[in-house]
Amino acid sequence: MQEHTHHLDVDGTPEEVWTLFWYRGPRAQSGPVTIEILHPGDEVGEGLVRHCTFRVPRYLCSGGIAQSWELLTEVKRPESWTYEAIGKPLWSKAEGHTRLEDLGDGRTRIHFHETYHAFNPVLRALFERRVHRFISRDNQRIMGDAIDAGLKAMRKHRG
Numbered sequence: 001m002q003e004h005t006h007h008l009d010v011d012g013t014p015e016e017v018w019t020l021f022w023y024r025g026p027r028a029q030s031g032p033v034t035i036e037i038l039h040p041g042d043e044v045g046e047g048l049v050r051h052c053t054f055r056v057p058r059y060l061c062s063g064g065i066a067q068s069w070e071l072l073t074e075v076k077r078p079e080s081w082t083y084e085a086i087g088k089p090l091w092s093k094a095e096g097h098t099r100l101e102d103l104g105d106g107r108t109r110i111h112f113h114e115t116y117h118a119f120n121p122v123l124r125a126l127f128e129r130r131v132h133r134f135i136s137r138d139n140q141r142i143m144g145d146a147i148d149a150g151l152k153a154m155r156k157h158r159g
Contacts, residue, residue, distance in 0.1 A: 002116040002132040008144050009109050012151040014100040017108045018078035020150045021098075032065050033142055041072065045081065048072040052085075054142075057134050060127070062089040066135075090131050092118045110147070112139075 010017060022045050034053045041048035049071055056066040068087035075081045080099040087094060096114035103109050116132040118124040 002129055003114070004116070004132065004136040005111075005113045006136075006140055007109050007111045008140070008147070009103065009107060010144075010147050010151065011106065012108055012147075013106055014078045014102050014108045016151060016154065017100055017110060017147070020147065020154060023150075033146075038069075041075070044075050044077045045072055046075045048075075054135065055138050056089070056131060060089045060131070066090070068094070090118050090123055090127055091120065092116060092128075 012020070032053055032055050036051045037048065038051055039047065039049040049069070052068045052070060053065055054068070055064055056062060058064045060066070066087055066089055068085040070083045070085040072081050072083050074097075078100060080097065082097045083095070085094040085096070086092070094114055094116045096112065099111040101109040101111060114136070116128070116135075118128040118131075
């Protein structure tokens with residue numbers, strides 16, 4: 001099993017960051033990364049189900065694209081949420097937790113923690129560590145850029 005923890009500091013309040021993460025309208029696509037809401041969950045998002053596409057190494061023979069189906073639980077507005085995901089092409093299970101920390105002065109630290117486990121023992125030994133490292137590194141970069149752009153767009157829209 002692989003584990004990855006990191007945090008990201010952004011120029012936005014926890015409420016603004018929450019609003020950005022939980023936006024349910026049309027979403028901008030960032031390259032091969034997409035998030036489609038299949039079920040919105042309850043009024044705070046408990047039970048939300050999403051389908052995601054994201055980059056993986058080309059040696060997995062999937063055209064460099066993976067998919068996951070994710071269920072969000074333990075939703076505490078505007079503080080945190082947990083997700084469980086099943087992904088492919090390296091059939092795997094991921095569990096993660098996101099927590100928003102108010103840093104004051106309109107800034108938020110977003111804490112991410114994820115565990116990742118490939119089901120097949122041979123694929124686990126050959127690929128699990130490298131694939132999860134690739135996904136985590138890519139997520140850090142893409143999420144940082146997407147959050148900054150989303151917060152700017154949200155403020156511009158509010159005008």
